[in-house]
Amino acid sequence: MDQTYLVKDLMTPNPVTVKPSDLVETVLQHLEKNHISGLPVVDDDGKVVGVISEADLLFRERPIKLPLYLNFLGSFFYLEPPRKLKQQLRKTLGVLVQDVMTANPITVAPDMPIAKAANFMIEKRVNRLPVIDNQGQLVGIITREDLLKALRTESAPEVDVAYTQHSLPDLGR
Template sequence: MTALVRDYMTPNPFTISADAPISEAVRLMEEKQVRGLPVVDDKGKLVGLVSEADLIVREAPLEPPLYITFLGSIIYFESPESFHQHLKKTLGQQVQDVMTPNPHTINVDAPISEAARLMVNHHISRLPVLNDQGELVGIISRHDLLRALHAQEASA
């Protein structure tokens, strides 16, 4: 029998609003011992995901992208866009300033293997889980996938 996301997800995850202060996200994540929070609008619709990595980047040194000038042109060795994203996260005051907008999601009835594929291919640690109406009903993490793998190994 194929294991489904619904069997291993955390239902009704803690959420935070996009306009909440970053300090609230830090407090909630620490208090609830979670590593990421779905970000919802005032109607409860998923608009982003804030993770430890999004918050930790604020503490990393801000380094402008390396470049050279050649014949009057600027040639960047790194994407200026990533510098702008880091700058925005460093200076941001609200969750919407640091969150990852439009995160990858998965349907509640998807197989666990699909969640694993998305996490591996996109280098992410958690996926908000949506029902057929697009409502947030849970969250599944890499730890949940390990529980599923352990259960499959134990039953084999």
């Protein structure tokens, strides 16, 4: 991908957002209506506090995994931190965005090179990155789909259709 592309060249400006206090049902409506797979969560000041995606919503359908423990002389010793179960329960049973979202998302600046944003997505296994300005305000979002569109347009060869049709070999039609 061309190093001259910047995030601002490919991002979607002013993306659909939700607030932490919104219902999960609101997220589902936005995803369906806008044909998107995730969106930023912003506070009342327009600062990004999380991201909520289809993966966060699907997490609710997973069975709850109880932490491993040992029972020794009538006492329970947990082999995993109980807070992990607490987080899992909150995410599974949550009805508000703040219960289900992924908090403290990775964000990028509009002037970041696309190659660096793509690298973040791959390394951190995320599909979208909120784009924030110098004041921390949300100005856009960039997704893997945006990057793939840029690759498609960049790698699409220009073909002279008239030349191609005449230069194909006769296959005994």
